[in-house]
Amino acid sequence: MRIATLTSGGDCPGLNAVIRGIVRTAADHGSTVVGFEDGWQGLLEDRRRQLYDDAFIDRILRRGGTILGTGRLHPDKFKAGLEQIKANLADAGIDALIPIGGEGTLKGAKWLSDNGIPVVGVPKTIDNDVNGTDYTFGFDTAVAVATDAIDRLHTTAESHDRVMIVEVMGRHVGWIALHAGMAGGAHHILIPEVPFDIEEVCKKMRRRMQLGEKYGIIVVAEGAVPKPGTIEMDAEEVDQFGHIKMQNMGARIAKEIEKRLDVDVRSTVLGHIQRGGTPTAFDRVLATRYAVNATKACLRGEFGKVTALRSGHIEMISFDEAVGHLKEVPMRRYQTAQALFG
Amino acid sequence: MRIATLTSGGDCPGLNAVIRGIVRTAADHGSTVVGFEDGWQGLLEDRRRQLYDDAFIDRILRRGGTILGTGRLHPDKFKAGLEQIKANLADAGIDALIPIGGEGTLKGAKWLSDNGIPVVGVPKTIDNDVNGTDYTFGFDTAVAVATDAIDRLHTTAESHDRVMIVEVMGRHVGWIALHAGMAGGAHHILIPEVPFDIEEVCKKMRRRMQLGEKYGIIVVAEGAVPKPGTIEMDAEEVDQFGHIKMQNMGARIAKEIEKRLDVDVRSTVLGHIQRGGTPTAFDRVLATRYAVNATKACLRGEFGKVTALRSGHIEMISFDEAVGHLKEVPMRRYQTAQALFG
Amino acid sequence: MRIATLTSGGDCPGLNAVIRGIVRTAADHGSTVVGFEDGWQGLLEDRRRQLYDDAFIDRILRRGGTILGTGRLHPDKFKAGLEQIKANLADAGIDALIPIGGEGTLKGAKWLSDNGIPVVGVPKTIDNDVNGTDYTFGFDTAVAVATDAIDRLHTTAESHDRVMIVEVMGRHVGWIALHAGMAGGAHHILIPEVPFDIEEVCKKMRRRMQLGEKYGIIVVAEGAVPKPGTIEMDAEEVDQFGHIKMQNMGARIAKEIEKRLDVDVRSTVLGHIQRGGTPTAFDRVLATRYAVNATKACLRGEFGKVTALRSGHIEMISFDEAVGHLKEVPMRRYQTAQALFG
Amino acid sequence: MRIATLTSGGDCPGLNAVIRGIVRTAADHGSTVVGFEDGWQGLLEDRRRQLYDDAFIDRILRRGGTILGTGRLHPDKFKAGLEQIKANLADAGIDALIPIGGEGTLKGAKWLSDNGIPVVGVPKTIDNDVNGTDYTFGFDTAVAVATDAIDRLHTTAESHDRVMIVEVMGRHVGWIALHAGMAGGAHHILIPEVPFDIEEVCKKMRRRMQLGEKYGIIVVAEGAVPKPGTIEMDAEEVDQFGHIKMQNMGARIAKEIEKRLDVDVRSTVLGHIQRGGTPTAFDRVLATRYAVNATKACLRGEFGKVTALRSGHIEMISFDEAVGHLKEVPMRRYQTAQALFG
The missing domain is CATH 3.40.50.460 (Phosphofructokinase domain)
Structure with a gap:
C-alpha cells in the first residue's frame, strides 16, 4: 500500500511524531509513505517527497513544528482543485491519504472523502477544541x-x-x-x-x-x-x-x-x-497512537473516519462528529476553576 | 462542615495539589480542613493539624511529595483501630474524610466507609493502575x-x-x-x-x-x-x-x-x-479537579465514592469499581507500541 | 554577631539563595540575621523580620523572587534618611549590613559605607552589567x-x-x-x-x-x-x-x-x-557562594567591599570598581557571534 | 583552508555545538571542514566525511552526543600510527586539525603537535577537571x-x-x-x-x-x-x-x-x-565560543594551543598548562559548601 500524508493549518507540537508514527507503522506492514509539502497547497501542486523509515524520521519524534511545512489554502481554491488532486494522487499511486489538521483541515478532508478519495483524518490543535476526542495533541505542550x-x-x-x-x-x-x-x-x-x-x-x-x-x-x-x-x-x-x-x-x-x-x-x-518546540511526553504518546491507528485503519480499508481519544482508548469517529461544532469549555469546568480563585 | 484529609502509601507528584484544592474549595464554601499526619497512622494516633487557606497552602500546588507526610500501616493494625479512629474523628468534630492513596489506601477507605464513616476517596498512583479512571495523577509526571x-x-x-x-x-x-x-x-x-x-x-x-x-x-x-x-x-x-x-x-x-x-x-x-518533584501541568490540573470534586461530594453528602477521570469529565465511582482489580496494559496497547520498535 | 540583609531594585532569580546562604553561614558561626523588607524603604522605616535557620529558609534556595520584597527608593530620600538608618541599625543591634542589588543599590551601599556603616555588597542583575565580576547571578537563568x-x-x-x-x-x-x-x-x-x-x-x-x-x-x-x-x-x-x-x-x-x-x-x-522562577543550578551556586563569602567577610570585619566572581574564585572588590561603569559587551564578543549568523 | 575535526573520549553535551561552530566559522571565512569518525580511530583509518554549512549542521547546536561518534584508542596504537595519520591528513589536504576531548585526548593532540602536525585543541569534559580553564562545556549540563x-x-x-x-x-x-x-x-x-x-x-x-x-x-x-x-x-x-x-x-x-x-x-x-541530552544555554555558548576561537586560531596559523575560558574571555593556552595536572576542588571551595550543610 502507498500512503500519503500532509500537515495543514497552524503548526503544533506533535505533528512530526504523527509523521514518524505513520512511516514506522507503514514500514512495519511493508507499505510506503509520501508527504505532500505545505498542506493542501502541496497536494494541489503535486509537491511531494518520499519519507523513508530511517534515522532522520526516527528522530523527528521530539522535534516541534512539521518537517513537511504547513499552509492555509482558501476553501474555494481547494474545492476547485478536486480533479487536480485526484489526478495527482492517481499519478503518485496513492492508496490512502492521512491529512493532519484542525477543524478547517478536517472539513476539507471530509469533502475529499465525500468525493471518493480514501481518507483518514488525524485531528490536531493546540486549542483542544476539536469535538469527539478527549484531547488533541499539542494542547498539553x-x-x-x-x-x-x-x-x-x-x-x-x-x-x-x-x-x-x-x-x-x-x-x-x-x-x-x-x-x-x-x-x-x-x-x-x-x-x-x-x-x-x-x-x-x-x-x-x-x-x-x-x-x-x-x-x-x-x-x-x-x-x-x-x-x-x-x-x-x-x-x-x-x-x-x-x-x-x-x-x-x-x-x-x-x-x-x-x-x-x-x-x-x-x-x-x-x-x-x-x-513551538519539543512536545511533552503526553503529546508524543497521543500523536504516535493517532498515527499507528490511522495507518492501520488505512491498511484495513476503513476510510472516511477520524482518530479520537476516548477514555484512554483510540477510536475511529465520523467526520461529522469531529467537525460538527467546536468543543467549548463547559460551564461546570469553569465553576471548578472558580472554586480555586481564593 | 469540617473535612479531614490524609495521604497514604508511596508519595506521588500532585498530592499537595489535592490538599490545596480541598482547603481552597472548603474555604470557598465556609468549611474548614484538618490534615492527619503520616497516613492512617496519624489518624489512629490523632496526630493532626489545621490547614489554613493561606499563602503557604496556595504555594504547595507546585511542590512534590506531601506536606502531611505519608506512611504504610498494616491492614490488621488498621482494622483493629476502628473504634479509635471513630473516636478521634468524633473528638475532632470531623464530618467527612478524604483519604488520598493507591489501591491499598482505597481498600482501607472502603472498609471505613462500610463501617459507617463518611468517606470520599481520591485515587493516587504513579503506576496508573487504579481501575475505573482514565488516568491517576502522578503518572504523567x-x-x-x-x-x-x-x-x-x-x-x-x-x-x-x-x-x-x-x-x-x-x-x-x-x-x-x-x-x-x-x-x-x-x-x-x-x-x-x-x-x-x-x-x-x-x-x-x-x-x-x-x-x-x-x-x-x-x-x-x-x-x-x-x-x-x-x-x-x-x-x-x-x-x-x-x-x-x-x-x-x-x-x-x-x-x-x-x-x-x-x-x-x-x-x-x-x-x-x-x-518526586514538581508535578506536570497535567497532573496539577487532574489533582486539583479531584480535590474540588471530592470536596463538593462531601459538602453535598455523597459519600462512599471515589473520584475518577472519564473521557475528560470527573465522575464519582464506587469503591468496588476502583479497587476490584489492577488496571493492566491491554494487549492492544502493547501491539501499538510494537509497531514502532523499527 | 547580628547581620542584616535586604534586596533592592528589580527582582532576580537567586536573591532567595543569597538570603538562605547568609542565614545558614551566620548560624554556622553562631550569628543571627534579620531582613529588612522592600529594599531601602524597609531599612528607612525599620520594617524588619528575624530570619531563622529553619526548613522554610532552607527551601527558598529554589524559589525565584525575594521573600523580603524589593523596591526602589529615590536617592534623595535615601540620603536624607541617613540618620534614621543609623538609628534603626543601632536600635536593632545590627553589626553588619549586606544589601543585595544592582548598580543603583551598590551605589547606595557605597554611600552608607562611606558614612561609617559596616557594609558588604552583593551584586545582582539579570543584565550581567555590573563591572568587576565575571557573572552576576540571575543572568544565567x-x-x-x-x-x-x-x-x-x-x-x-x-x-x-x-x-x-x-x-x-x-x-x-x-x-x-x-x-x-x-x-x-x-x-x-x-x-x-x-x-x-x-x-x-x-x-x-x-x-x-x-x-x-x-x-x-x-x-x-x-x-x-x-x-x-x-x-x-x-x-x-x-x-x-x-x-x-x-x-x-x-x-x-x-x-x-x-x-x-x-x-x-x-x-x-x-x-x-x-x-522570575526557579534559578538555574549555575545561579544557585553563584548566589550561594556570594552569600557565604559576604557573611564571612562580615564575620572577620572586612567591610566596604563587594563580592565578585573572578576566574572561578570569589574575591572581594572595592565599591568603586563595581559601580564605576556598566560592563558592556565588547566588540570582540559581538564579532564572535557574527561569525555564526550564517 | 581545509580544517579537520574529531571528538574523542566520553561523550559530552556541547560537542555538536563545537562541530557546528567550526563549520560555520570556517564557512564564514571561505574554508571547509571534514570530520573524522569515532575519534582517533577514524583519523587512523581515514574514515571521514565532509561537513557542510547547511540546515543539518545548524540544528545540531541543540543535540547532545556527537554526530561524528567517539571512541577510545590505546595510546600505544595511537603513537604507532603517526606516519599513517600524517599520510591521511596529507591525502585529504588537511591544513589544520581541531581535536575535541578531555585530558587524554589533549595529551594525544599535544603529541601530534610536537610531531609537526598543526593542531588546536578544544577541551571537553563533564568533570570540569581540565586545568587552565574556568569551566569546560558539558559540566554545566x-x-x-x-x-x-x-x-x-x-x-x-x-x-x-x-x-x-x-x-x-x-x-x-x-x-x-x-x-x-x-x-x-x-x-x-x-x-x-x-x-x-x-x-x-x-x-x-x-x-x-x-x-x-x-x-x-x-x-x-x-x-x-x-x-x-x-x-x-x-x-x-x-x-x-x-x-x-x-x-x-x-x-x-x-x-x-x-x-x-x-x-x-x-x-x-x-x-x-x-x-546526554540537550546542552544548557551556558554550555552551548561556551562550546560555540571555543569553536569560533579555535577556528580563527587555525585561520591565522596559531597552532599548538588549547582554547580556555578565563574570567569571561577566551584565551589560547599551552598544551602543557592544560594537561599538566587535573584541576581538583580546592579545600576552600569545599569549606564554602560545608558552611551550608546545616
Whole structure:
C-alpha cells in the first residue's frame, strides 16, 4: 500500500511524531509513505517527497513544528482543485491519504472523502477544541509552556506586589487559559465562553489584598470578551458591527484594573512559544497512537473516519462528529476553576 | 462542615495539589480542613493539624511529595483501630474524610466507609493502575521524568554505539514503561503483562544493526519477567516457589544481551526521581479537579465514592469499581507500541 | 554577631539563595540575621523580620523572587534618611549590613559605607552589567529562559517560513541578547552597544533565503537602536532630544523587515518570564557562594567591599570598581557571534 | 583552508555545538571542514566525511552526543600510527586539525603537535577537571541534570522521612558533586579530594533529626573514598593493593548509615543521564565560543594551543598548562559548601 500524508493549518507540537508514527507503522506492514509539502497547497501542486523509515524520521519524534511545512489554502481554491488532486494522487499511486489538521483541515478532508478519495483524518490543535476526542495533541505542550511561564511570573509579581496579566492562546475557546490557569495557580481566569465583568475581577483582587496578599495572577485567553457595557471601548476597539476586536486583550484588561485599583499592573503576551518546540511526553504518546491507528485503519480499508481519544482508548469517529461544532469549555469546568480563585 | 484529609502509601507528584484544592474549595464554601499526619497512622494516633487557606497552602500546588507526610500501616493494625479512629474523628468534630492513596489506601477507605464513616476517596498512583479512571495523577509526571531521561540516553548511546537499558518503575503493570518508551522512541519495551523472550529482543537489535543503526534503547519495567525457560537463572535469582525475584531486571537483561550480541550494553535505573518533584501541568490540573470534586461530594453528602477521570469529565465511582482489580496494559496497547520498535 | 540583609531594585532569580546562604553561614558561626523588607524603604522605616535557620529558609534556595520584597527608593530620600538608618541599625543591634542589588543599590551601599556603616555588597542583575565580576547571578537563568523560548520559536518559524523577532531584556547592555542568541542559534542579534543598519539585517535574511532556508530568527535587546538615519522615525517615536524611545523595538524592526522583504514576520516580547522562577543550578551556586563569602567577610570585619566572581574564585572588590561603569559587551564578543549568523 | 575535526573520549553535551561552530566559522571565512569518525580511530583509518554549512549542521547546536561518534584508542596504537595519520591528513589536504576531548585526548593532540602536525585543541569534559580553564562545556549540563534530580529527591525523601544518597559522576574530582550538591541544597557532599569519615556524616544527620528535620540528602561523587580505617571493608571491596574499588559508593554509604542511624536510607545512581541530552544555554555558548576561537586560531596559523575560558574571555593556552595536572576542588571551595550543610 502507498500512503500519503500532509500537515495543514497552524503548526503544533506533535505533528512530526504523527509523521514518524505513520512511516514506522507503514514500514512495519511493508507499505510506503509520501508527504505532500505545505498542506493542501502541496497536494494541489503535486509537491511531494518520499519519507523513508530511517534515522532522520526516527528522530523527528521530539522535534516541534512539521518537517513537511504547513499552509492555509482558501476553501474555494481547494474545492476547485478536486480533479487536480485526484489526478495527482492517481499519478503518485496513492492508496490512502492521512491529512493532519484542525477543524478547517478536517472539513476539507471530509469533502475529499465525500468525493471518493480514501481518507483518514488525524485531528490536531493546540486549542483542544476539536469535538469527539478527549484531547488533541499539542494542547498539553501549550499548557505546559504557559504553566511554566505562569510559575515564573508568580515569583516576580509577588516580589514587586504586582498584578500580572498573562495572555495565552485561545481565540474561540478557553481550554489553554483554563488548564494553564488551574495548573499555575491563577487568581482569576478569563475565557471566551464566559464574558467577564471587570468589576468582578477587581473585587477578587481587592479581597486578596484585604487578606494580606499584595499580588495577583490573572490568566486571559486572547479571545476573552467583556460583558456588554462593562468596559467603555474606544471607537477603534470595535469593528463595524460593534464587536470588540480581539487583540491585546491582556493589555486592555491591565489598563482597566489600574484605573480601578491602586496597584501596579503588568501584562505579558506568551505568543508563539506556546505552539513551538519539543512536545511533552503526553503529546508524543497521543500523536504516535493517532498515527499507528490511522495507518492501520488505512491498511484495513476503513476510510472516511477520524482518530479520537476516548477514555484512554483510540477510536475511529465520523467526520461529522469531529467537525460538527467546536468543543467549548463547559460551564461546570469553569465553576471548578472558580472554586480555586481564593 | 469540617473535612479531614490524609495521604497514604508511596508519595506521588500532585498530592499537595489535592490538599490545596480541598482547603481552597472548603474555604470557598465556609468549611474548614484538618490534615492527619503520616497516613492512617496519624489518624489512629490523632496526630493532626489545621490547614489554613493561606499563602503557604496556595504555594504547595507546585511542590512534590506531601506536606502531611505519608506512611504504610498494616491492614490488621488498621482494622483493629476502628473504634479509635471513630473516636478521634468524633473528638475532632470531623464530618467527612478524604483519604488520598493507591489501591491499598482505597481498600482501607472502603472498609471505613462500610463501617459507617463518611468517606470520599481520591485515587493516587504513579503506576496508573487504579481501575475505573482514565488516568491517576502522578503518572504523567513519572512518564515525563522518564522520557526526559530516555531522551538524554539516546544521544549518549548513539555517540558510543551502545545498547542502553533503562529500568523504570512498574512492579505489577507496565504503564510507565509503555508511555515513556513510546514518548522516548525506545526500540523495545518490556512490561510485566507480556513475559519477554530475550532472543526476540536480541533479534530486534540485530536487525537495527543490519540496517546501519549501531545503538538501541530498551525500556524495562522493574517487574518485567522473562518467558519461563528463556533465561537461565541462578539459584539466588528465584524464590522458594521458583518465581523470579524482581530486582535489577535492567542489569540482568543487559548481561543477557551482552552474552548474545557483540555490542557494548549499559543499564540505568531511574529510581526515585520518577516519583518526586514538581508535578506536570497535567497532573496539577487532574489533582486539583479531584480535590474540588471530592470536596463538593462531601459538602453535598455523597459519600462512599471515589473520584475518577472519564473521557475528560470527573465522575464519582464506587469503591468496588476502583479497587476490584489492577488496571493492566491491554494487549492492544502493547501491539501499538510494537509497531514502532523499527 | 547580628547581620542584616535586604534586596533592592528589580527582582532576580537567586536573591532567595543569597538570603538562605547568609542565614545558614551566620548560624554556622553562631550569628543571627534579620531582613529588612522592600529594599531601602524597609531599612528607612525599620520594617524588619528575624530570619531563622529553619526548613522554610532552607527551601527558598529554589524559589525565584525575594521573600523580603524589593523596591526602589529615590536617592534623595535615601540620603536624607541617613540618620534614621543609623538609628534603626543601632536600635536593632545590627553589626553588619549586606544589601543585595544592582548598580543603583551598590551605589547606595557605597554611600552608607562611606558614612561609617559596616557594609558588604552583593551584586545582582539579570543584565550581567555590573563591572568587576565575571557573572552576576540571575543572568544565567534569564539566558536559559530566553534560549528555551528561542528553541521553541525555531520550529514554528520554520514550519511557516517566517522571520521571527524575539525581544529580550537589556535596555543598556546586550548580554542577554548575545548569549541567548548564540545559544539559540539566532541568525542575527541586535544589541544596544552596536547600532544596527536594518539593510544589513535584511541582507543577511535575503542571503539565507537564496540558500534555500525560508525562515530566520532575530534576537533583539529591548535597548537596541538603529544607526542614525537608517530608519525613518515618526514624531512620537523620538523624544524631545531626538533620541529614539526604547519601546517595542522588536515590533518596530518586524515592520521594517516586512517593508523590505517579501516574507511573513512576527515578533514576540519575552518580558517578565526572564526574571522570575526557579534559578538555574549555575545561579544557585553563584548566589550561594556570594552569600557565604559576604557573611564571612562580615564575620572577620572586612567591610566596604563587594563580592565578585573572578576566574572561578570569589574575591572581594572595592565599591568603586563595581559601580564605576556598566560592563558592556565588547566588540570582540559581538564579532564572535557574527561569525555564526550564517 | 581545509580544517579537520574529531571528538574523542566520553561523550559530552556541547560537542555538536563545537562541530557546528567550526563549520560555520570556517564557512564564514571561505574554508571547509571534514570530520573524522569515532575519534582517533577514524583519523587512523581515514574514515571521514565532509561537513557542510547547511540546515543539518545548524540544528545540531541543540543535540547532545556527537554526530561524528567517539571512541577510545590505546595510546600505544595511537603513537604507532603517526606516519599513517600524517599520510591521511596529507591525502585529504588537511591544513589544520581541531581535536575535541578531555585530558587524554589533549595529551594525544599535544603529541601530534610536537610531531609537526598543526593542531588546536578544544577541551571537553563533564568533570570540569581540565586545568587552565574556568569551566569546560558539558559540566554545566551535568550539574543541571543532577540538580534537577536532587530537587526531585528532596520531596520524596521528606515525605517518607528518609535519608537519600545520590551518587553523581566524578571518579577523580568532585566538581559535579560540589556544584549539584550546593545547587540542590544537599545536607552533605562527599568528594574524592576529601576522604570522608562516616561518623561525621552520621553526626550531621543526627543533628538534623534533633532539630526536627527527619530527612536528609547526601550527594556522593562516585570516586568518594572513606578515610582509611573508618569503614570495615570486605575482601572483595579492595583491590590487591588495598585500595577501595570505586563502585557503588552510594549504596555502600547507605548501608553504613543504616547501620548507625535508625532511619530509612535509599540510594540512587544518576548514571548516564548526566552526560546526554540537550546542552544548557551556558554550555552551548561556551562550546560555540571555543569553536569560533579555535577556528580563527587555525585561520591565522596559531597552532599548538588549547582554547580556555578565563574570567569571561577566551584565551589560547599551552598544551602543557592544560594537561599538566587535573584541576581538583580546592579545600576552600569545599569549606564554602560545608558552611551550608546545616
